[in-house]
Amino acid sequence: LKKNFDSAYRLYDLSVVFLEKSLKILKTGIGCLSFLTTNKFISAEYGLKIRELLLRITEIKEILNISSLPIFKNTAAYPIILSCKKNNNIKNTVVIKNYDNIADFKQLHSKNLIKFPQNIIHSLPSFIIPLNSDANLINFLYANFKPLSIAIKDLNILYRPFGFIxxxxxxxxxxxxxxxxxxxxxxxxxxxxxxxxxxxxxxxxxxxxxxxxxxxxxxxxxxxxxxxxxxxxxxxxxxxxxxxxxxxxxxxx
Structure with missing residues (x-):
């Protein structure tokens, strides 16, 4: 898979491969896609390549954050519904709707709605897409303050110190x-x-x-x-x- 898909990066989830394949099939200018998937790829290290692809060739129209809802029983899954269009995204605005209960989701009524220009994501670390935060505020903080990795000289970050597999x-x-x-x-x-x-x-x-x-x-x-x-x-x-x-x-x- 890593030979054929750029999104098959690090300890990737198979969902990103399906997403990349779907984006390749779409026709530029008219192709639209909605995907029910895990929210992990929008911030995890393995999702870097698929985030780059989404930002480069699509307009991220809407993300429905349903990670708080009991969608999949007895499973530690935090799903989102991603909707995008394969098109130039210079002036696109990303809309994120967060749902805390099934009733609001059935009515598509989000009490927590966030909007921000898609091009702001390019200035965020590793192109992470924020779900519950103000992207403009995050952008301001990174533009004006040093991250902890630089501010704290002896900071060590350990991830799975006893191995990955x-x-x-x-x-x-x-x-x-x-x-x-x-x-x-x-x-x-x-x-x-x-x-x-x-x-x-x-x-x-x-x-x-x-x-x-x-x-x-x-x-x-x-x-x-x-x-x-x-x-x-x-x-x-x-x-x-x-x-x-x-x-x-x-x-x-």
Whole structure:
């Protein structure tokens, strides 16, 4: 797929490949497309190439943000409906409608409507498309203030420090009891709340269903441990809004 699709970038989701193929089929000037898909590609790293393509060859007419609605039961999915037209987009205005309940969505009545010029997205980091924020304000902030990565000299950003694909192999290092002072608490995505940890929620991933456990220290991960051995913010990877918790010590991962 990576040989035939530019959107097949990094740890991509198959939905972006279908979106790219659909855009290629559309006729310039008249072709329109509406896509029910996950919202993750509009901000995640893997979505960079498809965002570039959307901005380059389409007018993003409307995004219906239905990520708060119970569309897919028992699934951690945060969907949007993206509508675009394959056309020159110099003067296009993006309309984003956020829905908090089914009743408003059925009436297509959005209490939270956001509009901004599409060309503003070009000045945002990695062409991220904001769903719940004022794009003009974000653009102003980045134009006038330094990002944290520059303002904080010794800032380290770690993403999936134990690997991207084979991390499930590390479950053998889970232990209900703390063996040494170097052991850390292993969290699942669902355990990270907004400024708190839900210790009662079980870790359910890759056919594993366990209580929150300790990750016993492994010499093979000595470098990872050294990077984690300070105060940090732990961000929830899959979430409809920015969610993180503060770890004052070497406790969590």
């Amino acid at each position: 084979k991390w499930a192999e590390n479950f053998k290092y889970m232990n209900k009891n703390k063996v040494s002072d170097k052991d850390i608490i292993l969290l699942g995505t669902g355990n990270v709340g907004k400024y708190f940890i839900n210790f009662n929620k079980r870790i359910k991933i890759a056919k594993v269903d366990k209580e929150i456990s300790y990750f016993t220290y492994q010499p093979a991960y000595k470098e990872v441990w050294s990077k984690l051995s300070s105060e940090k913010l732990v961000f929830r990877e899959i979430s409809k809004e920015l969610t993180f918790v503060y770890d004052p010590e070497f406790l969590l991962i």
